[in-house]
Amino acid sequence: MKITLKVWRQRNKSTKGQFKTYQLNHVSADMSFLEMFDVLNEDLIQKGEEPVAFDHDCREGICGACSMYINGRPHGPQQTTTCQLHMRTFKDGETITVEPWRANAFPVVKDLVVDRSAFDRIQQAGGYVSINTGGVPDANVIPIPKKIADEAFDAAACIGCGACVAACKNASAMLFTSAKISQLALLPQGKAERKERAERMVAQMDSEGFGACTNTGACEAECPKGISLTNIARMNREYFVASLSSYEIQLKGGD
């Protein structure tokens, strides 16, 4: 296949970027999208041009590192990660435009690489159960209905790639944040801290500069792991309940 690529090149955070056009003449339909970029980079190196920087690691669709915005859609035309997208999805002779994730909270590091550390900080704000190693009960002490466990799993399947943010016109991180809040709100293990968790994670999300949710559903449509919009509804409910009866507020009135 012959493919024309328009790729965003940007030296670093503080310089301006621009599109550059490259021509590839020997693309195999069996290549993954990233393997096509490997070929492009080998070509560039042979020509003495600097290769395109892009994030990738497992190339199995699970680590969440890859992050290209392809023809106006995060991870391209299919609901999958970029590493699992294969060239057979494209037509011979096609022009493909590739950009980094676009969001204020995800500044560009170089070319197609962005800084997603805001996601880590949201998790650090409360995406855990406060238990130490050891001294926990036997795993089968608390039965969890299969339906609940399955639903928690569906939320837990988030890979933290950021496609939801890139897809959203408001660059909202509600789908990402709600997935963790949902998982832990559904499971008995997470119930003890569900209120502070919802409050803290939402507060952190807001402070990182992500936008608000206007229910367009683009995040769900583009999520490679099929994380459901229901999680956002659940997060809103959790947040609302928490703000009515916040644990912090009760503490102030208590001892």
Added chain:
Amino acid sequence: MKLDSKIPEGPLAEKWTKHKFNLKLVNPANKRKYDIIVVGTGLAGASAAATLGELGYNVKAFCFQDSPRRAHSIAAQGGINAAKNYQNDGDSVYRLFYDTIKGGDYRAREGNVYRLAEVSVNIIDQCVAQGVPFAREYGGLLANRSFGGAQVSRTFYARGQTGQQLLLGAYSALNRQIANGKVKMYSRTEMLDLVLVDGKARGIITRDLVTGNIESHSAHAVLLCTGGYGNVFFLSTNAKGSNVTASWRAHKKGALFGNPCYTQIHPTCIPVSGDHQSKLTLMSESLRNDGRVWVPKVARPGLKAKDAAAIPESERDYFLERRYPSFGNLVPRDVASRNAKNMCDEGRGVGATGLAVFLDFSDAIKRDGRSTIEAKYGNLFDMYQQITGDNPYESPMMIYPAVHYTMGGLWVDYNLMTTVPGLYALGEANFSDHGANRLGASALMQGLADGYFVIPYTIGDYLAGMPTEKISTDRPEFKEAMDRVKGTIDKLLTVKGKKSVDQFHKELGHTMWEYCGMARNDAGLRKAKTKIQEIKKEFWSNVNVLGGNNELNQELEKAMRVADFIELGELMVDDALNRSESAGGHFREESQTPDGEAQRKDDEYAYVAAWEFKGEGQQEVLHKEELRFENVKLTQRSYK
């Protein structure tokens, strides 16, 4: 050098309990005076960093990925073993111990493996308490499945994403400690050297991958949780960034490298499709619970998956079921891989390249219905279809073995300490528990055992005897290491040769796979050694690394990793040459039983081979740790 494994005396089942009691403790007020560096944030690293932070130590954690959550443990699919015996099918700590030591072809330490089996039950409890959504039965209790090399169902799982869920659990515990200020996290930061002061590990040199800054970090102890080195083969199931650099630099600073030739070739991976291939994708071993492996009885070159249904039952050879009636498709990985290779060597392989065998679910779908199979393996089937374009519900999968895991790694004693005082290695980075072959669902178990339940005890014993004073990074030892790192970077950037880093990596990988892969022999290994030396020489005179140091430079990162892989490759070959027996994943063609199984030579090779670095270009020196078996009888491993 005398290698002391420090395995405690006494009956097998009491060793760990007794040892824990004998270990020195650091009192809670003193813990905050000790700094610990943890490199790598996979299952071993994240669990260790979180747990040590909880105990009160000051932890600095490092990963080269943009987030600790992306460490390659995330990609583990099938499950994690634990001797819970929830299924009432005869499992016990002793049985898990026995299966693991037998599965490793009697090349691991009894004491270590027993401890692993013992703490396996705590791991499941811990993960469930964190909110890890393991698969459950309708009654609400945990579900199990069976895995290769075992006849009981002891594998806990979370669909085909067990590694992801376990890692996110450990990552959440790590996040809690970051929020508490007990762990300082350095992402996109790569360790490039180890710093020794007075013979003890006291710090590391790192490179900030975004700015290129070379930095020094000092501590009272250093933990390497940096995974395996399967990428020495270029094509493997490892992540693209997985590398041996941290371990290798530590090796060059005095840490002995144990059993480098023990490589696991996983039987069920998606076959290579062309020269552009950048990595291989695993299809979980759990698929062998329901999938049947076969090739045509008579060679059918180029047979496609969609034409497989037309081959009548009588013309199919279900070779694993035929050769191993009691374990069938669930034989251990080394056995399954070797048999698939043999079929292809006989010319009975399928697909365009002839380097594939079928993994067929049609009987399982007929028996259990499509929806049951979908519930168990849906995501794997989707992934297969995404990559190959074939639908495994309608035609069989095609699979072929691929490099997956390395049992070798830094030599450690029972406390997980390397031969460098204060330097520890955890998880896949150490050599310890899997012998010559790792059973499925045991890697996650070992990573978490080391991080959650072993190191928090054993590190105290070392720190308790150490002064609490911090060490300055202005010391000459740090400066010298930093200069060396900068020197290497400058050298790589100034070669300005004609070949890209990937070209060298592919050449190395091809050589390793050809001569030091699934089958090895003396002549081939000698050829490989010469070839690798040539690759090394050409690399340093003809590699082309564009760009500079003071920026994000992925080619430079790769170049440093490949330089270390080349040196490691030579050591793997040396080790494979030395071990002229077959054991587990290490198959020497000169040493096989009449029916082609791996033939050990216990009189000569029942030892751990630990290699000592002697200087650039020098032959490494072999040290032997004899393996003593007091509880199991060494027999020819049989799964028939």
